[in-house]
Amino acid sequence: MNQHVTAEVADRAYSTASEDVVRLTDLKRRFGATPALDGVSLTVRKGEILGIIGRSGAGKSTLIRCLNGLERPDSGEVFIEGREISRLGERELQPLRRRIGMIFQHFNLLSAKTVEDNVALPLKLEGRPKAERLARAAELLDLVGLSEKAKAYPASLSGGQKQRVGIARALAARPALLLSDEATSALDPETTRSILALLKDINRRLGLTILLITHEMEVIRSIADRVAVIDAGCIVEQGPVWSVFADPRSEITKSLLGGIRPQLPAEIASRLVPGAGGDAILRIDVAGEAARAPLLSDLADALPGPFRLVHGGIDHVQQQPVGTLFLAVAGNDENHLSQVIAFLKARQARVEVLGHVAGSV
Template sequence: MNKHVSWTASETETSEDVIRLTDLRRRFGETAALDGVSLSVQRGEILGIIGRSGAGKSTLIRCLNGLERPDSGKIEIDGREITGLTEASLQPLRRKIGMIFQHFNLLSAKTVEENVALPLKIEGWPKAKRLARAAELLELVGLSGKAKAYPSELSGGQKQRVGIARALAASPALLLSDEATSALDPETTRSILALLKDINSKLGLTILLITHEMEVVRNIADRVTVLDAGRIVEEGPVWQVFSRPQTETTKSLLSGIRPQLPLNIAERLSPSGEGDAIVAIDIAGLAAAGPFLRSLSAAFPNDSRLVHGGVDHIREQPVGRFFVAVSAASVSNLVSFAERLGAQVEVLGHVADHA
């Protein structure tokens, strides 16, 4: 079982929580879908929740919108505890929660503006007022010219924009996104993420993203929570978790978007001390902003060489991941030197000939 890893309290504590979960538990037979989940989401924050299939993401979001009742624990939405509420008492609260879905869930027999205005019709708004609100939201999501169109006439990205507008109709305090970009192509995904970020910025809207797509979290979220078998195993600012994942679950989930040791070298790695050592170096934040590689090369001019890697930026923070080959005689000194510069270092093994 992975130990729950969290980054420093100064960077993760919140001053005003829209969501607060305390020791949430939900079982289905012998399976613990949620096994003691505690987390909070600050007003105006974008939190990404990632995990493999079966990690508990869907159960978590169903508990948040009241479709699933936890076995124990506490759920507070915008300061109100909801776990003991009746179905009738939940209805007003659900109006504070907007939902966007993977498959859009639009009504095919209604026009775009009618789909957007539907939550307001249910609330009893007069027709003129709800259509005016729909027009305002369609302009916000870039679909002013599609008010009279039907869902069948729209692209996937346009359908999701309608879904977002509908979710915002009742001015929610919280937007829940359940794999909202999974059915979209990469270009459309980027445009939808840019829209969500814009809405977050303009409206100060709190967004919780449930996803298995690491790029989604990387591009838009402020913080990330990693679920595994119903438990939180790691959480913190996105740039920190992505640059220095601490658990095997997180490392596996991020393997597709973090630099990896080239296969032709990885296949020749040996645990023995023969040949050059291959060292993985992760460095982020202020340490990565400095001349790290230059300092390393100057300290070990004849004993080290860069095999693979580079510096990226996540949430405006520099993040570096490098694979360095170094002579067996110098590996201990290089590891100590890199750690003094603020890096996290792992000796992966040795290669008998040049990498």
């Protein structure tokens, strides 16, 4: 294992001095009248994990094909390790493609070849000697925990094992960038967690830059450093994962987060009405220091009055506390409600009045 890691570290000297492994500038691609990419600009920094998330048809597949040179943009620039690739011919693209590893949703293993031969295939295509290929395959199978499966065939493997072979194969040529295209979508939740943990470990051990394409926000939450949200061919929001989770700005981001952020219980949500009357229901979002503070006890000390926590909690994303609380503020005193909201906002909480509910909550 140590020899393997040392070889990987030495190989990274190949990379340019730039900290941006990928840089996209105003990328546009249309299919007929439909814009698949409509002015996409973003960077992927050396050693980071960037997650790109969006619904089906948002432009994710076109973006990844532009990154590996399989699709040419109509306009804009694609830089890989400081070199613009979108206008290169096929012969010039070949050595650059070896700097990009790719893992797929459905594994794309060759059923007639053994596990070690699948892993060694990129090196065979490069014309490397057999002994070198097999030695590299052995190192990588050790890395992904499948040394005992070297002589097995893909048909005998589980889905998670097949994806581990796919990851090992993607690393064979010591790439600068690993592209993951919905790599866990075909896996069960437990296997997904193990594959994501493996990718995070590879990123940590080797300093490998990873770009994840996914429609699952839980994947982003698990391992990404930054997230970019794509919708209708445009990047609508991007930033550190914890920050985007704590304060999503676009409606598509809020929708994608809906399954993993606390939501107001349906029984209460169904009774919400606009305007005054009954208990006011507040949604309170906090992150960082605001989430660490004793917010509700401080509120009770500062503004005595009936209020009650009805739902919510604090989670941790990238070692940062991120919380969503739903608070019922009793009574029809609009002045008291305004004071509660002002108090919470003064402590860096984001507050939204969702409506009012008659009767007890």
